[in-house]
Amino acid sequence: MRTISTLLLSLSALSHSLFAMAAPTPLTPQTAEYQVNYGDIELGKAKYNLPQMEDGVFKYRFDSDLSLLLLTDVRHILSEFSQDGGQLLPLRYLHQRKGVGPNFTEQTAFAKAQGFIHTRYKDEKGKFPFEGDIFDPLMVQLQFRLDISAGKDVLDYKMVKDNEVDEYKFHVIGKERMTIESGSYDTVKIEVVRDNKKRQTFFWMAPDLAYLPVRLTHFEKGSKQLDIKLLKYHFDEKVSAEPASTVTHESHKAPKLLGTDEN
DSSP states (O other): HHHHHHHHHHHHHHHHHHHHOOOOTSSSEEEEEEEEETTTTEEEEEEEEEEEEEETTEEEEEEEEEEETEEEEEEEEEEEEEEEETTTEEEEEEEEEEEESOEEEEEEEEEEETTTTEEEEEEEEEEEEEEESOOTTHHHHHHHHHHTTTTOOOOEEEEEETTEEEEEEEEEEEEEEEEEEEEEEEEEEEEEESSSSSSEEEEEEEEEGTTEEEEEEEEEEEEEEEEEEEEEEEEEEEOOOOOOOOGGGGGGGOOOOTTSOOO
């Protein structure tokens, strides 16, 4: 009996250990830090942070601090969104930029219950109908990772950016082994679809890391401009046993633009 009890305890501990090391998903709490280069010149670091969801709302952050000689560019971006099954629903977006050149703040409030999107970019206001699936420029990255991990073929997204509604399409090129300073990764190579080849953007995403981007390169007229590489990452070790709660946008009050009384 003592042997059986010991065996059961061992199996229980093993089960708990395997569960704690369950594969991450794109919405598992995570951080990722990247090295940003202009060609071969180091510009600085960029960091993404997705903490645990609170009260049905995710808060996804991006922070970067880049410099080249006397040029500086510091950005802080926050995206708040909820989740309904495999679909992410935008709530609020804030983008602050400081450095050499014009500083600006961009704010977007997605008032789905009212059927409108309110924006403010460089002190200019905008208002758009809330129609279909729409995203902000930050949380769309997580939606992309959810979609590609679910095997979706159509990777086409409409997002609000700079007081405009733009559409972005992506094409899966294929699998590729990517070796960079932080390690070697099995990846899927993606290209941003554009009308011409004057501007080309490629990025590599690791399926084993919940499709976390490992590298991004951007070319202008065939010359490499940006080269962004993964330095380090961390996923929370414990993955919740509960399925992600489905919180619809209507369950939240209509968001407001920061610093205003406008819905």
